[in-house]
Amino acid sequence: MERETIENRQKTNLLLMGAAVLLVAFAVVLCLLLRPKTSGASAFVIRFGEGQSITVSSDQTETVVIRDGVRVDAATREGKENVIVIENGSARMEDATCPHHECIDQGVLNAQTSASRPLGPWIICAPHGVSVELRGGGQ
Amino acid sequence: MKIRTLTKAALLCAAALILGWIDSMIPLVPSVPGIKLGLSNLALLYAVFYLSPLLTVLIMLAKVGLSALLFGNAVGALYALAGGILSVSVMLLLHQNRKISVIPISMFGGIFHILGQIAVGTVLLGIRPMLVYAPWLLVSGLITGTLLGVCARGVFYGVERFEERRNA
Numbered sequence: 066m067e068r069e070t071i072e073n074r075q076k077t078n079l080l081l082m083g084a085a086v087l088l089v090a091f092a093v094v095l096c097l098l099l100r101p102k103t104s105g106a107s108a109f110v111i112r113f114g115e116g117q118s119i120t121v122s123s124d125q126t127e128t129v130v131i132r133d134g135v136r137v138d139a140a141t142r143e144g145k146e147n148v149i150v151i152e153n154g155s156a157r158m159e160d161a162t163c164p165h166h167e168c169i170d171q172g173v174l175n176a177q178t179s180a181s182r183p184l185g186p187w188i189i190c191a192p193h194g195v196s197v198e199l200r201g202g203g204q
Numbered sequence: 205m206k207i208r209t210l211t212k213a214a215l216l217c218a219a220a221l222i223l224g225w226i227d228s229m230i231p232l233v234p235s236v237p238g239i240k241l242g243l244s245n246l247a248l249l250y251a252v253f254y255l256s257p258l259l260t261v262l263i264m265l266a267k268v269g270l271s272a273l274l275f276g277n278a279v280g281a282l283y284a285l286a287g288g289i290l291s292v293s294v295m296l297l298l299h300q301n302r303k304i305s306v307i308p309i310s311m312f313g314g315i316f317h318i319l320g321q322i323a324v325g326t327v328l329l330g331i332r333p334m335l336v337y338a339p340w341l342l343v344s345g346l347i348t349g350t351l352l353g354v355c356a357r358g359v360f361y362g363v364e365r366f367e368e369r370r371n372a
Contacts, residue, residue: 074303081298081308082350089346093339100335112330136219143340145277164277165228167237184235185336192279194328 072184102201109156109174110198111149123175123199126152128159131195145193156188163192175200183199213251213259220247220267221286225275231343236337238283238321239344242314242352248355249310250363252295260296264288281326284322306360307353314349318342 112118114134121127129149130140140148140160147168148160155175168190171182179186179198179199186199223243232239244267251260268288272281291313298309318341326334 074305077301077303078305078308081304082311085308085346085349089315089342094341096335096339096342097302101332122273145279164275164280165231165237167231167234170231170234171237175251183233183340184333187333187336189329189337190334191283191325191329192277194279196329196333198332 078137108200108202111161111195113195114191114200120200121151123151123154131193134194137167147190147193147195149188149195149197156199158188158190161190161193163190167191168193168195209255209259213255213263216247216251217263217266217270218254220244220263221254221270221274223247224267224271227274232297233340236237236340238337238341240348242317242345242348245310245313245317245349246359248288248292249295249306249313249352250359252292252299252309253306253360257296261292264292280350283321283324286324287317288320290320291317306356307350310353311346314345314352315342318345319348 081108108123109119109121110120111129111131113131113136117134117136119129119136121129129151130137130146131149132141132146133144140146141157142160142162144162146160147158150157150159155173155178157173158171161168168188171184171188172178174182174186174188176198176199189198190196221244223246227240227243230241232241247267248260248264251263251283255263265285265288268281268284271284272278295309295313298304298312322334322338322341325337
């Protein structure tokens, strides 16, 4: 009787662990199917604040400073600040005041690196709600 | 409420806070933000199994609030709060069935913590970057949830043996 109870318990636990793996596998496959595809590189789209965005052509050279959800002229390292540099067809997060600087660690984004980067054609600063997307010619 | 229970809750809150701070010092995948071991979930798992649901929720809220005040920022607290509410709710719900052990509960806790964070990320950043970002977070939530469940099983076993010896 006791053995049966233990077997029942093990079965329930194994089923739940399988369900957890299946749930994650389903969600990952769904994301992979729905993720936007990028071909070539024509522009960088910088999103920030409440739905604001700036599009910078990849052949331009520009430094974009975002502070507290607004584009400003110069960096001061105050508030929620991100400094994005676009030059030679690449974009990078030059500086940021977020806690762990993970957006800076994401490195250079361009047509060559976007396929091999973990986050593909994106640089994301999650704490500040700022993102940079590399968009292809057809998008 | 017994003083002993209250002391346990305060100690777990302090443990969650310290484990969360240690966690923030360990970058697992530097190029993907938000992937953490989730060590503070160990304290919450203990609360789910040995304290009341109300105290578990209070420990989670205190941990999120104090972490934001001491080491984080408001947006970070928003991610942690959404993840915390979802993961604690799911863990408490699963624990209603006493047949379910700590490992699957921890796995679901890890996954739902990430789902809460994905929801906040979708609001703040939009759905497009989250479709690229979410698979990394979900897989990490599953792996860290499993590892923490195994650790918690060892910790629970040790604590129960200690209590048995003390009461003997």
